[in-house]
Amino acid sequence: xxxxxxxEVVLRVEGISLSFGAMRVLNNISFDVRxxxxxxxxxxxxxxxxxxxxVINGVYHPQQGTITYxxxxxxxxxxxxxAAQGIARTFQNIALFKGxxxxxxxxxxxxxxxxxxxxxxxxxxxxxxxxxxxxxxxVEEIIDFLEIQAxxxxxxxxxxxxxxxxxxxxxxxxxEPELLLLxxxxxxxNVEEKEDMCRFVLDINDEFGTTIVLIEHDMGVVMDLSxxxxxxxxxxxxxxxxxxxxxxxxxxIDAYLGVSN
Amino acid sequence: xxxxxDQRKASGTAELNTFPKLLQHHAxxxxxxxxxxxxxxxxxxxxxxxxxxxxxxxxxxxxxxxGFKSGDKLAIIGDNRPALYMSMAAxxxxxxxxxxxxxxxxxxxxxxxxxxxxVHYAIVEDQEQVDKLLEIREENRSIxxxxxxxxxxxRHYDFPFLDSIENARKQGREYDKxxxxxxxxxxxxxxxxxxxxxxxTSGTTGNPKGVVLTYDNVIITARNGIIREGLTENEEVLAxxxxxxVGDNLFSYAQSYVAGFTVNCPESGATILTDLxxxxxxxxxxxxxxxxxxxxxxMIRMEDxxxxxxxxxxxFMALAKRVGTRILDGKDVSLSEKLLYQLGNFxxxxxxxxxxxxxxxxxxxxxxxxxxPEIFDFYRSLGINIKQLYGQTxxxxxxxxxxxxxxxxxxxxxxxxxxxxxxxxxxxxxxxGPGVFHSYYKNPESTAKTKTEDGxxxxxxxxxxxxxGHLKIIDRAKDVGKLQDGTMFAxxxxxxxxxFFSFIKEAVAFGDQRENTCIFINIDLDAxxxxxxxxxxxxxxxxxxxxxxxxxxxxxxxxxxxxxxxSQDPLLSNSQIRRFLVLHKELDADDGELTRTRKVRRSFIxxxxxxxxxxxxxxxxECHIETQVKFEDGRTGMLSADVKIREARQFTPMxxxx
Numbered sequence: 001x002x003x004x005x006x007x008e009v010v011l012r013v014e015g016i017s018l019s020f021g022a023m024r025v026l027n028n029i030s031f032d033v034r035x036x037x038x039x040x041x042x043x044x045x046x047x048x049x050x051x052x053x054x055v056i057n058g059v060y061h062p063q064q065g066t067i068t069y070x071x072x073x074x075x076x077x078x079x080x081x082x083a084a085q086g087i088a089r090t091f092q093n094i095a096l097f098k099g100x101x102x103x104x105x106x107x108x109x110x111x112x113x114x115x116x117x118x119x120x121x122x123x124x125x126x127x128x129x130x131x132x133x134x135x136x137x138x139v140e141e142i143i144d145f146l147e148i149q150a151x152x153x154x155x156x157x158x159x160x161x162x163x164x165x166x167x168x169x170x171x172x173x174x175x176e177p178e179l180l181l182l183x184x185x186x187x188x189x190n191v192e193e194k195e196d197m198c199r200f201v202l203d204i205n206d207e208f209g210t211t212i213v214l215i216e217h218d219m220g221v222v223m224d225l226s227x228x229x230x231x232x233x234x235x236x237x238x239x240x241x242x243x244x245x246x247x248x249x250x251x252x253i254d255a256y257l258g259v260s261n
Numbered sequence: 262x263x264x265x266x267d268q269r270k271a272s273g274t275a276e277l278n279t280f281p282k283l284l285q286h287h288a289x290x291x292x293x294x295x296x297x298x299x300x301x302x303x304x305x306x307x308x309x310x311x312x313x314x315x316x317x318x319x320x321x322x323x324x325x326x327x328g329f330k331s332g333d334k335l336a337i338i339g340d341n342r343p344a345l346y347m348s349m350a351a352x353x354x355x356x357x358x359x360x361x362x363x364x365x366x367x368x369x370x371x372x373x374x375x376x377x378x379x380v381h382y383a384i385v386e387d388q389e390q391v392d393k394l395l396e397i398r399e400e401n402r403s404i405x406x407x408x409x410x411x412x413x414x415x416r417h418y419d420f421p422f423l424d425s426i427e428n429a430r431k432q433g434r435e436y437d438k439x440x441x442x443x444x445x446x447x448x449x450x451x452x453x454x455x456x457x458x459x460x461x462t463s464g465t466t467g468n469p470k471g472v473v474l475t476y477d478n479v480i481i482t483a484r485n486g487i488i489r490e491g492l493t494e495n496e497e498v499l500a501x502x503x504x505x506x507v508g509d510n511l512f513s514y515a516q517s518y519v520a521g522f523t524v525n526c527p528e529s530g531a532t533i534l535t536d537l538x539x540x541x542x543x544x545x546x547x548x549x550x551x552x553x554x555x556x557x558x559x560m561i562r563m564e565d566x567x568x569x570x571x572x573x574x575x576x577f578m579a580l581a582k583r584v585g586t587r588i589l590d591g592k593d594v595s596l597s598e599k600l601l602y603q604l605g606n607f608x609x610x611x612x613x614x615x616x617x618x619x620x621x622x623x624x625x626x627x628x629x630x631x632x633x634p635e636i637f638d639f640y641r642s643l644g645i646n647i648k649q650l651y652g653q654t655x656x657x658x659x660x661x662x663x664x665x666x667x668x669x670x671x672x673x674x675x676x677x678x679x680x681x682x683x684x685x686x687x688x689x690x691x692x693x694g695p696g697v698f699h700s701y702y703k704n705p706e707s708t709a710k711t712k713t714e715d716g717x718x719x720x721x722x723x724x725x726x727x728x729x730g731h732l733k734i735i736d737r738a739k740d741v742g743k744l745q746d747g748t749m750f751a752x753x754x755x756x757x758x759x760x761f762f763s764f765i766k767e768a769v770a771f772g773d774q775r776e777n778t779c780i781f782i783n784i785d786l787d788a789x790x791x792x793x794x795x796x797x798x799x800x801x802x803x804x805x806x807x808x809x810x811x812x813x814x815x816x817x818x819x820x821x822x823x824x825x826x827x828s829q830d831p832l833l834s835n836s837q838i839r840r841f842l843v844l845h846k847e848l849d850a851d852d853g854e855l856t857r858t859r860k861v862r863r864s865f866i867x868x869x870x871x872x873x874x875x876x877x878x879x880x881x882x883e884c885h886i887e888t889q890v891k892f893e894d895g896r897t898g899m900l901s902a903d904v905k906i907r908e909a910r911q912f913t914p915m916x917x918x919x
Contacts, residue, residue, distance in 0.1 A: 140302035145413075150531035152303065203414065 007035025016065035025051045027235040038212045040222045043232035049215045053181045057082040088177035090168045092184045098157030102167050109174025110135045142170045162193035182214045279476045281354040281448035283518040288314040297343045300528035318444050321351040323433025327406050331356030334378050338362045339386025341500040341526045344410045348384040354448040360459045361505040372397045374461050387411040453477045460507050462654050471702030472654045482657040482696035483515035485678035490624050496522035496544040501533050507654040512546050537618035545625040549632035577605035585642025590666045610643045619645050626650050633761040634670035649673050655718050657696030661732045672731035688723040689738040742773030748835035762819040763788045767848050769861050777839040779877035807843045821910045828912035838909045840877050845902035851891050
């Protein structure tokens, strides 16, 4: 593997705390993400990993702390800000349009890039036509990249789970994101599907230079892919650092293996 | 249509005897006609003959700039891509020799071929293949240059000997400018007797052998095939079988260059069926298993169709079975049935052919192994002209082909144009003709063993000419034995006949040096289980099911039918099955009874079940046997059973009265 160069900090979260009523989900979390890196968030069930992603792309609004994305500091992110500024994500529970084809699902990822209005699109003429062809080309490039040509026209609901995950990744890529948030992209996959997905994550990072924040349970995957790892447990930040360092951290070992009191 | 192949030959263009000359000819005569297509980014991209020539010319000059010379070998590795077919032509335009390799071979196999063929240059599809070559190159430095088609993932590969085809073409265009006349002179200097290509045969035993074929071998054979079948420049083929296989080289390259028809490359291995339907080829080749899979798909989908559709389907398929093949062969059929068939064509056959992507087929070939008569007749009764051919790499494919109107499921037809076929005293098939290979590369001993001085080639297959003059292939020559009375005993032939019945999964025939033929049978648990359920036959597992009298009755029907078939064959009628048994356990590769590719290991089985074989050749009705078996978790256990033995019905040989 070649030498990896990590760039400037693109995203920094500082002192994030999030509660739902009396329930504290995130407690004073701070970390940063650098340009071009693969950053993982790990932790046991209920640690607050998905909540953390939801804070980053503006679905949840934290009570305390700040989010700095590309030099702009905010108390909270708004969903449309996140999307407009190049943050895309996939979900732990697949959120695709089951009745639509792979192609159409990925096309929805182009939504924010479409400039022509509904009327122009309806009559499919002039600018709208040209635009549609461009978007279709981009979508086809993604289909080619993810090697899903064979299911281009298949309704997504008919696809096996692993393939649906790949289509969801395709839709996120269609937005040409600068920061890609992946919520357990390999959950429920067999070994072969996992290997494929790992390769795609690495290729996305390598070919497009996309910065990736990844939540994953499979430790092998995390340690292989990540440049740096944040560890959460019950809303608390246990550790932050390169995989080897995190692996050796006693607090992390205790959280994962349990500790006798 | 500008000219039929015959006219072209007659009009004095017969000196179009090399691929470089053919390519230039097509660019001149039909420059704007589509020569190749590839589906990329969801769209069929096309190359005209002129564009193919331009790209080939650029790449050839690019190769020359890298030092590629006449006589050099160019390895070509990857899926069917226009860029790789054009690489083949580029090498040939320089007097070089393309050596296509199987893209899924592991590095060790590739290393052998690359070394054996003295390859210094390689053009490959993508990163996967580049990685293999880099690994090989660590031990064997003989590869001097590697070009790749798909740049994905190659960003961090920084080697002086590695570049993209794109860049090579760019440099080639400059080289072409700096050396005007170079390309034309090179391309014109290639002669018919020069070596066109080297194809490695997989070789079931030992290392693969490089079959050296000349332009005359390839082009004359390709042209003869075109003349015999009346193919034109308007054919469409789908190139989806490995480029290293002789058939692909003939159908998707040589014949396209001779006739000027269009070759289509699928988007990926997984999209072939979709691409097949989009292209609707007119000329098609597939091994039997492809036709078999398609048929299974149709049947599964019909199960889920509505009742009305099912009834329509079954009604018209029964009609097709009665008259379809007769209509295709141009034989007499009553007017009412003809009209009914037309209706069926409109309602069922046409739509079905369309779904399969076979609606425009004028000619489909199958070869490689025996095809089940049911499968064969299914397609033919739909009006799809599937024919069998018999061929070999050593003969540039065509040895025998079935003529139109004389198509039978169990023969491979009559000798191809200019090809002579004879059977030697041991029953082995020999042939001689324009396609007979030059030699095995650097292997004069094997060449001498396979090819006689006056050009006859031993096929290694045993066969005979049936009464209608068609060649019948029965088995590998080394597997064929003799019964004690001297009758030819062809175990695989008999086993295959049995295996065509869906109830029979495996069969093992014994008879060499014995007085008659006896058989072990494995039933197909799914098919027979299903059959049993529909009859409310209770069973607890394979052993139980296999020993039931009803199942024996079922198997007996199959065996009797095979005997009836055999009795019609004067040469084989004495090898009718005398006694058979249904084996108490499924033959398994884990127990060493099958090879990993599921071929029965006859002698091993005979030894392992010696008491059963003995019982078959006695007159006992039942035999007790204990067998050690290996379970999937690695433990071993004993299996004991009482196996029943039945007599098969004997048919008197067809009277020679006719």
